Amino acid sequence: MGAENWSLAEGFLIVGFSDLPQLQVPLFAALLLVYLITLAGNLLITATIYCNLHLHTPMYFFLSILSFIDICHTSNIFPQMLAHFFQEGTCMSMTECLLQVHFLIGFMCTEVLLLTVMAYDRYVAICNPLRYLTVMNKEVCVQVAVGVWTLALFYPLPYSALLSKLSFCGSHTINHFFCDLTALMKLSCSSTQHIEVFIYFSGSMITMMSFILIITSYTNIVSCILKIKSKGGRHKAFLTCASHLTVVLLFYGSACSVYLRPTKMYSMKENKILSFSYIAVTPMCNPIIYSLKNAEVKKGLRKVLLF
Secondary structure, three states: OOHHHHHHHHOEEEOOOOOOHHHHHHHHHHHHHHHHHHHHHHHHHHHHHHHOHHHOOHHHHHHHHHHHHHHHHHHOOHHHHHHHHHOOOEEEOHHHHHHHHHHHHHHHHHHHHHHHHHHHHHHHHHHOHHHHHHHOOHHHHHHHHHHHHHHHHHOOHHHHHHHHOOOOOOOOEEOOOOOOHHHHHHHOOOOOHHHHHHHHHHHHHHHHHHHHHHHHHHHHHHHHHHHOOOHHHHHHHHHHHHHHHHHHHHHHHHHHHHHOOOHHHOOHHHHHHHHHHHHHHHHHHHHHHHHHOOHHHHHHHHHHHOO
8 A cells, every 4th residue: 555545544643752751651640630630620610600690790601611612622632642651653544633633723713712702801891891781791692602613613624624635645653742733734745835825814814803802902901990090999900801811822822833833944842842832731721810810710619619
């Protein structure tokens, strides 16, 4: 069987962390711990919001969706990544790779859009508090949530279609811990220029538009906060935004540094570290960031844990 047919039929060899044989046990333990903390933290945030009626507001509704996305996002990668530690030369078929890439892009798109919606929610709450419950009513929140999920479901389809047409006639080894989009393009022996153009165009459009909306929202928020005469009022208003802004910077910084640069500039070792940041570190830190800086969430957490 030819090299191209073999790679497509038999799959891709995922290197994972097998290049660090002396660290297999501590790495597995650390990654398993990160995954369990991520699942526990996000499930706890979701349960806290569900069980506390005073948290049934648009802000916490979107936060619960963010927690669900983080669970799905990490679960798309971690089980397969952890399984690599018990298998030599783990293979993934082309179909499995495309599905993993599809869901990865979909969940990232959902998170980008949701973070934008959450920024607008904070803008309305702080700059137009009297109209907040009118603008961000239950019907609007549900429609926004459905719209975000629908767009995220269809947004990755062109990526999957373009990737499925690539030819692989050389190495079938992916030097990564999952089936990464950029790693697949580096392996392909066919031209990937059209895919790169599409990635930069579509990726830049959705991320830049979202980022501009977030910056615009926070510019107006800061302007409103500075007009608050009470020092305590300014502090409270700032705290309601600090958690979200921290998550935005953490997510955008790591994700954009991976996908919005030319393929020739990629270093797989560097890519692994940056990818781990938005796949593992950000979802794990989100519940911690929101619970540490939010008195209402901390109060709700205590009720759930003492129940």
